[in-house]
Amino acid sequence: MAKRKTAYVCSDCGAEFPRWQGQCNECGAWNTISEFVIASAKENTASRRSGYAGAIASKVETLDQIDLQALPRFSSGFRELDRVLGGGVVPGSATLIGGSPGAGKSTLLLQTMCYLAAQQQALYVTGEESLQQVALRANRLGLPTDTLKLLAETNVETICDLALNHKPKIMVIDSIQVMHVSDVQSAPGSVSQVRESAAFLTRFAKQHHIAMLIVGHVTKEGSLAGPKVLEHCIDCSMMLEGDGDSRFRTLRGHKNRFGAVNELGVFAMTDKGLKEVSNPSAIFLSREDAPSPGSVVMVVWEGTRPLLVEIQALVDYSQMANPRRLAVGLEQNRLAMLLAVVHRHGNVQMNDQDVFVNVVGGVKVAETGADLALLLAMVSSFRNEPLPRELIVFGEVGLAGEIRPVPNGTERLAEAAKHGFTRAIVPAANAPKTAIKGMQVSGVKRLSEALELL
Numbered sequence: 001m002a003k004r005k006t007a008y009v010c011s012d013c014g015a016e017f018p019r020w021q022g023q024c025n026e027c028g029a030w031n032t033i034s035e036f037v038i039a040s041a042k043e044n045t046a047s048r049r050s051g052y053a054g055a056i057a058s059k060v061e062t063l064d065q066i067d068l069q070a071l072p073r074f075s076s077g078f079r080e081l082d083r084v085l086g087g088g089v090v091p092g093s094a095t096l097i098g099g100s101p102g103a104g105k106s107t108l109l110l111q112t113m114c115y116l117a118a119q120q121q122a123l124y125v126t127g128e129e130s131l132q133q134v135a136l137r138a139n140r141l142g143l144p145t146d147t148l149k150l151l152a153e154t155n156v157e158t159i160c161d162l163a164l165n166h167k168p169k170i171m172v173i174d175s176i177q178v179m180h181v182s183d184v185q186s187a188p189g190s191v192s193q194v195r196e197s198a199a200f201l202t203r204f205a206k207q208h209h210i211a212m213l214i215v216g217h218v219t220k221e222g223s224l225a226g227p228k229v230l231e232h233c234i235d236c237s238m239m240l241e242g243d244g245d246s247r248f249r250t251l252r253g254h255k256n257r258f259g260a261v262n263e264l265g266v267f268a269m270t271d272k273g274l275k276e277v278s279n280p281s282a283i284f285l286s287r288e289d290a291p292s293p294g295s296v297v298m299v300v301w302e303g304t305r306p307l308l309v310e311i312q313a314l315v316d317y318s319q320m321a322n323p324r325r326l327a328v329g330l331e332q333n334r335l336a337m338l339l340a341v342v343h344r345h346g347n348v349q350m351n352d353q354d355v356f357v358n359v360v361g362g363v364k365v366a367e368t369g370a371d372l373a374l375l376l377a378m379v380s381s382f383r384n385e386p387l388p389r390e391l392i393v394f395g396e397v398g399l400a401g402e403i404r405p406v407p408n409g410t411e412r413l414a415e416a417a418k419h420g421f422t423r424a425i426v427p428a429a430n431a432p433k434t435a436i437k438g439m440q441v442s443g444v445k446r447l448s449e450a451l452e453l454l
Contacts, residue, residue, distance in 0.1 A: 009191045014228035034191040077115035080276040086259015092209040094202040098216040098224045099240035117148035123168040127154040127178035141273040160204045175215035263303030281308035284361040294381030298373035298394045299412035306415040310360040313377035318354040329359030345401030369406035371397035392416040395427040401447045405429035
């Protein structure tokens with residue numbers, strides 16, 4: 001029998017090495033290299049053939065020969081989940097849902113599967129919990145329990161063989177870290193097992209047009225655990241985020257081959273499971289009646305819709321030689337850059353001040369359209385002068401002090417006007433050509449112009 005080849009793969013970046021070493025030379029991470037068994041060509045051929053008697057033969061086609069109506073989307077029962085998926089569940093797709101322990105991944109999928117099981121064949125595969133635990137959760141949430149089929153199994157080949165007999169339209173794998181393939185000798189959860197199990201399940205889903213929902217664990221840094229190739233082989237990657245002391249959960253899409261990326265869905269955790277929040281802007285705008293310094297509202301663009309969030313800043317005299325700079329929900333390096341811009345082009349000196357900024361509601365803002373709102377919030381706190389409550393701000397700030405436009409400016413202003421805001425400071429290029437009823441829009445080209453307006 002031929003000797004099986006092995007390689008050593010970094011779980012963070014996916015780099016391969018001929019032998020084990022403590023640190024990855026590519027990404028610099030320590031203790032992330034694990035052994036990976038490379039199967040021979042004969043073994044790969046046998047693995048592809050096993051359990052695929054009904055597989056569709058491959059053939060070459062042109063784009064106009066492909067039937068786009070053969071795989072229509074179907075709703076998951078949650079409009080917020082459908083939004084993140086790009087409009088609904090696609091048959092034959094593989095979707096990875098990650099999140100920290102207790103975020104509500106299993107709860108969300110169990111609610112979704114109980115809804116879909118009343119309309120079509122559905123199979124829930126649990127590898128971490130027993131069937132009794134899943135049934136107890138369903139009874140506690142008040143879900144219908146007479147149609148959903150359950151399976152407690154961790155062997156991928158066995159799962160696919162049983163799925164061929166029951167022929168489900170949608171499957172849930174909870175979770176990929178406990179699944180294993182018989183041909184791989186390493187333990188479940190290792191780089192090789194996660195890699196081969198995900199590839200096997202994804203190939204099975206596409207060949208039999210089964211929508212596959214896979215649960216994934218996260219590392220202590222908040223990223224998906226396992227090899228980087230896990231995120232490449234699936235079609236859609238989502239993260240369910242939420243603090244333990246908050247009842248709200250945000251579902252954000254990081255990769256989607258069937259829709260927009262960075263789409264955001266908001267849920268509320270209740271005693272009956274997750275409930276979708278149709279108007280998240282109203283939650284993030286629960287402010288005090290009296291205006292306070294350092295607070296301003298901006299409009300961020302999440303996927304295909306605008307979202308109003310409040311940005312708070314606290315600027316206070318520092319007793320330390322090196323003042324602190326802390327950003328929660330915003331990029332730390334961008335905060336340091338904007339402090340230099342407001343000093344150079346706004347003549348506001350904060351070198352001896354501690355600066356703390358926060359996005360209310362636990363929302364993470366990654367776009368540059370928050371620059372102007374963040375600067376005005378810091379100046380407001382520094383001068384101890386509150387900004388008007390009816391004011392909305394957005395815009396990107398350049399290093400030369402110019403205010404650059406952001407995408408979808410008109411839609412952002414329309415969303416702000418719908419929530420009762422009457423004043424807006426925006427980039428001059430985003431100022432609407434036709435006036436918005438009930439809103440006074442001020443277009444600025446320089447940071448100094450925005451500070452003069454206040």
